[in-house]
Amino acid sequence: MPRFWPRVVPSFVVPASGQQQERATVLGRGGVVKVRDVRHAYGRREVLRGLDLDLRPGVLAGIVGENGAGKSTLLKILSGELRPQRGTVRHGGRFGYCPQDVVVNDALTVRQHLEFFRVARGLPDLRHTAEVMEALRLTEYADERTGALSGGTRQKLNLTLALMHDPQVLLLDEPYQGFDWDTYQRFWDLAARLRDAGRSVLVVSHLAYDAERLDELWRLRGGVLHPATAVPA
Amino acid sequence: MRLYLTAARFDLVEHARNRLAMVLVALFIPAWTSLAHAVIPSRTVTFRLRATGRLLAPAGNQITQITGAINAVTLITGFMMFAVTFSGGRFDRRLAMSGYPRIHLVLAKSTSLALASGIIAAYATAVICTAWSPRQPVQLAAALFCGAMTYGALGVVFGSLLRREVEGMFALVMTSLVDVGLQSPLASGGTESAAVHLLPTYGTMQAATAAGFTGHPLPGDLAAQALWFAGAALLGLLAFHRRTKDALTARRPFRLPWPPGHRPPAPPAARAPSAPR
Secondary structure (H helix, E strand, C coil), rough: EEECCCCCCCCCCCCCCHHHHHHHHHHHHCCCCEEEEEEEEEECCEEEEEEEEEECCCCCHHHCCCCCHHHHHHHHHHHHHCCCCCCEEEEECEEEEECCCCCCCCCCCCHHHHHHHHHCCCCCCCCHHHHHHHHHHHHHHCCHHHHHCCHHHHHHHHHHHHHHCCEEEEEEEEECCCHHHHHEEEEEEEEHHHCCCCCEEEEEEEECCCCCHCEEEEEEEEEEEEECCCEEE | HHHHHHHHHHHHHHHHHHHHHHHHHHHHHHHHHHHHHHHHCEEEECCCCCCCCCEEEEEEHHHHHHHHHHHHHHHHHHHHHHHHHHHHHHHHHHHHHHCHHHHHHHHHHHHHHHHHHHHHHHHHHHHHHCCCCCHHHHHHHHHHHHHHHHHHHHHHHHHHHHHHHHHHHHHHHHHHHHHHHHHHHHHHHHCCCHHHHHHHCHHHHHHHHHHHHHCCHHHHHHHHHHHHHHHHHHHHHHHHHHCCCCCCCCCCCCCCCCCCCCCCCCCCCCCCCCCCC
C-alpha cells in the first residue's frame, strides 16, 4: 500500500511563466514517486523552489546540475533523510537510497555489513545481494574490513547496500564515484537491467555524460527541474 | 531477539576493534594505578567523607589509586562511546532508515556500554586489590561501574552534538578534570562546598572512597550516580532519536483541531459516574 505523507501545501503556487509547460510535461504521468512543490532553503539560500517530479516504473532517469544546485538535497528529501520546508513527497514502493558519501562502518567487514542490513530489511537470504555483488565484482572482498578497502570498493558496498533488497525505486546520488572504467560500465548495465525489470532508477550526477543511457534527463537549475540534453564528454 | 542480538554483536565487534581503547584498558589502568601507589607518599591524608560525615585518614597513595581509577575508567568508557557515536552516526541512521528498529539499536548500544563498563570496573578493582585490600571491593567495583556508565552516556551526548573529534575528546577530558579535580580529597581536603554534589561522579567518588576505607554500604550514593547516568542517557537518547529520524514517516505537523478563527469546542460537562455493572 502506498504511503502518503502530507506536508504543508500552499493553497496555490504560481509558477514562473517559463516553467509552466516544463512542469506540466513532468507532472502529467502517474509515478511511483510523486514530488509536488518541494521547497527547501539553507538560511536565506533557497535551493529548491517548488520542484515537481514524477518517477514512473521501468524508467531510468537522470538529474544533473552544477555543484550546489541542490541535487543531494533533493535526494535526501526523496529518501527521507531531510524534511522539506514545504511540499509533498509520495512513494509507491520500497526504495533504496545510495548516498553521495560512502556510509559504512569501517570496523565491520563487507559480509558483516550484508548481515546487518539483511536483518534490518528482514530478508530471508542474500541471493539477490550475491547477484549485485557479482555484477559489481565485490564478492572477492566479502571478508575484508571496509576500513581497509579502496575508495571504489567502498563505493561498491555503498551501492550494494542500497540495492540488496531489490527495491522498486532506486535513488542513487553520484553512484559511480571512484569506479574504474569496467565497474562504471557494469554499473550502467546493472541499472539498465533493473529498469528492464520494471524498477524506477533515478541517478543524480553533476555531468550528463551518459544521457544516451537514460530514458529521461532533467537539469536542476534555479531550484526546479528543466528537460536537459547531454553535454559532450 | 535476532535484531537485538545482531546489533549487540556488531556493536561489540566495533568496540573490540577500537585498538586505542583496548590498549588503554590493558595498559593504562594498571600502569596508572600502580604508579599512583608506588610514587605517591603513603602518609595519611585526613578529610571528612561527605556521605558518612566521618573523618577518614587513608594512606595518600591508596586514595590516589581510587581517584586515579575513577579518572581512568570514566575517560576510557567516555572515549569508547564517543568514538562509536561520532563515527557511526550516519551509519546508524542508514540502518534505522533501512528498517532496523531504533529500540534494538539503542538496547544493543546500552548492552555494550554496560559490558564494557563492567569489565573495566572489575579490572580496575582487581588491579587495586593487588596493591592493598579495600574494605568493600564489590562496592568499589559498583561505584566504578556507575561512573563508567555515566561517562559512556556523556560520550554519546558529545559524539552526537559536537562536530569535530578533537572537540569531543577535549570536552571529555575537561569534564573529567573539573569533575575529579574538585572532589579529590588530596586537592580539596574534603571541601565543604555543596557544589560538589552536582558533579558527574560525585556518587561514584563517595561510594568508592567509602568502599576503600569504611564498612559503610552507600546505596544512596550509588543511586545518585545512577541518576546522573539516567540523565546523560536521556540526553543521548534524544540526540540519537533526532539523528536517526526518518522525515518520510514523521507525523503530520501539529495542527489545531479547529479551523483558525473558530472558538475551540467547549470542554464536555462533568460526566456522570458510570453506572455499576
